Amino acid sequence: MSETTAASDAGQTEAGGGASAAPEKPEGAAAPGTEAGTGSGDPAAQDPAGAAKAPPSSGDGPGAEPAPAPEGFMAHLDPEVAKDLQPKGYKTANELAKAYLKLESKIGEKGIIKPGEDAPQEDWDAYYAAIGRPESPENYDLGEFQPPEGVPWNEEAQQGFLQAMHKAGAPQAAVQAALDYYGSFLAEQQEALQTQAEEETQAAERELRKEFGRAYDERLDLANRVVREFGGKELAAELEKSGFGRNKTLVKALASIGEAMSEDGELIGSVTAKGFGLNQQDARKELDSLTKDPEKRKILTDNAHPEHQDLIARRKRLYELAYPAGGEK
Structure with a gap:
């Protein structure tokens, strides 16, 4: 075939509309739209829309997986509330309620949290101030409190009490209540002691x-x-205060001492020696009454009676006063 014929055949092939075999790809050449040697196409180039797909998202951060939908009782809560509670693992509403009550028990009425045992003193002082403790023991307001009348009251002990309460963190209301109670208690005790003393005196x-x-x-x-003669008002007051003035044995002993001293004319108040402070006319009346009293006569004749000796001595002294030596009998 001549060269002119070959060229003509080639031109017909290029211009013709008929199908022809695609030229072979040279070995080692990259496919259209890919980098040489990678063996894979660009996703953006392969996607018909020409855009890359974003990875799945969860949560708020980039690339995080979405949070699971609330289940159980949390499905009925506001989404934001459920979102905060889900990580805590509450399975039921009862568990959530128990957790709340436990927290509430640690918080005071005003929302004040009590410090731990190892908390610094500054934290405790702030806590005590928040619940009503004043700055110092002297700043406790005792209101209208007054020590009960007739009851010994130690002011120094009261100050010690206030200091101890302040150190313990006691608020104003607690200290006021404690003092009011103690004052009432002492007043009741004093009244009971007075009643007891009166009963003992009467007995x-x-x-x-x-x-x-x-x-x-x-x-x-x-x-x-x-x-009065040997102790004065001080002894009389002490006997009354201590209760010994109501002691039957002591009164009998003092009376016997008085009688013995009257016999010697040593006791102030005796009108005459051995005279009980009675004059002659009164002594005669007393002696007459004694001798006419059946009970006294019985005692005078009963040597075993416990009052026999005293009554014999008394009758003798009355005779001496009523009928002095050389006097009328």
Whole structure:
């Protein structure tokens, strides 16, 4: 074939509309739209829309997986609330309620959280101030509190009490209540002691009247004169305060001392020696009453009676006063 014929055949092939075989790809050549040697195409170039697909998202951060939908009781909560509660792992509403109550027990009425045992003193001072403790013991407002009348009250002890309460963190209301209670308690105790003292006095008087008989007033006067002469008002006050003035045994002893001193004319208040402070006319009346009293006569004749010796001595002294030596009998 001539060269002209070959060229003509080639031109017909290029210009013709018929199908022809694609030229072979040279070995090692990259496919259209790919880098040589990678063996894979660009996703953006392969995607018909020409855009890359974003990775799946969860949560708020880039690339995070979406949070699971709330389940159970949390499905009924606001989404934001459920979102915050889900990580805490509450399975039921009962578990959530228990957790809340436990937290509430650690918080005071005003929302004040009590410091831990190892908390610094500054934290405790702030806590005490928040619950109502004043800055110092002297700043406790005692209001209208007054120590009960008639009750010994130690001001120094009161200050010590306030200091101890302040150190313990006691608020104003607690200290006020404690003082009010203690004051009322002491007043009740004082009233009970007074009642008891009156009952003891009445009981002692009954026993002494029974033992002294008609001579009760005179012998009691003798006992009181001994106290006044040798102890004065101070001893009388101490006997009353201590309760010994109601002691039957002591009163009898003082009366006997008074009688003995009257015999020697040593006791102030005796009108005459051995005279109980009675004049002659009174002594005669007393002696007449004694001898006419059946009970006294029985005692005078009964040597075993506990009042026999005292009554014999009394009758003798009355005779000496009523009928002095050389006097009328």
